[in-house]
Amino acid sequence: MSDWKPKRFWKMSAVVETDEGFTVELDGRRVKTPAKAALTLPTRALAEAISVEWGAQEKVVDPGTMPFTRSANAAIDKVRHQHSEVAEMLAAYGDSDLVCYRAERPASLIERQTEQWDPALDWAAEALGARLFPVAGVVHQPQSPAALAELRRRVHEMSEFQLAAFHDLVSLSGSLVLGFAAAQDWRDADEIWRMSRLDELWQEEQWGEDEEASAHAEIKRRAFLHAKRFFDMSQ
Structure with a gap:
């Protein structure tokens, strides 16, 4: 090399x-x-x-x-020449969004997911016109076609610069809802990032911190915050 x-x-x-x-x-x-x-x-x-x-x-x-x-x-x-494909890939996160899939146990984790993720779903219903519903377990359950269509429309409307940033906001968080929440300033970007890592942070509390995993997560956090700044500067 x-x-x-x-x-x-x-x-x-x-x-x-x-x-x-x-x-x-x-x-x-x-x-x-x-x-x-x-x-x-x-x-x-x-x-x-x-x-x-x-x-x-x-x-x-x-x-x-x-x-x-x-x-x-x-x-x-890249994005300018593949805008539709990138937008469609990101919109697909809505049908299996991180904040919709909840633990079946223990009660303490279920409670934390409800406290942090339900407000994000409520915000999306009001601000984006798309009501997604939480489900228990990991088996896929389809969301409302109308809600998904509205989210898809909003993603496709982004410019190539916004979409490049939005790609990282969604892929790093694993959530279309949290990607929109960060882009539209629902809450501080760092707080939204922590919400996306709710399960991992809960595991750390139970079993202790994995230094290598934490270092990798910090790299992703910085990339997420950069994506938010790039999105803001693009409009």
């Missing part, structure tokens, strides 16, 4: 407004995506975040320190 990384060749990064939106220039040269598409961004806030990332690079470019750039590249190079 090659250790080659592109070297920094520019002195200044700057945000430039275009007819299509905003972009970032490096010494007057416009940044392109890995697929050589124009890095055209929907908001100045997002362009500024990306410009800061390019300006912070030192001798070589480290993509690991450029999350906003990577997310924008994914939106342009």
Whole structure:
């Protein structure tokens, strides 16, 4: 495997407004995506975040320190060309949503799921017009076709930038409802993330913390919070 990384060749990064939106220039040269598409961004806030990332690079470019750039590249190079497929994949989470499938025992876990997840379902019914119902056990039980159709419509309406962020909000949490809840500021994103890990946190209380699992969960938490910031900057 090659250790080659592109070297920094520019002195200044700057945000430039275009007819299509905003972009970032490096010494007057416009940044392109890995697929050589124009890095055209929907908001100045997002362009500024990306410009800061390019300006912070030192001798070589480290993509690991450029999350906003990577997310924008994914939106342009991938989601834009597969928008319908990505939207359909995410909408499918609604029919087997994490917050709908409840434990059958013990009572303490059932109570915690009810306390934290029922309000999320109530919020979705009111804010999204989609009432999903909780079920006990792991056997799939279909939800209301009308509710799922409304959730699907809302997902398909997102721009490629919103959808790129929403992909991570849903896939990392395992919940279409919690993905929408984070995107629409139902509660603080960190709180919603903890809600998505309710079962794992309950297990930790019973049996103790697994350091490796906790470290992996922290990586996912940071990715979830980044996705929320990217979603907000995309609109």
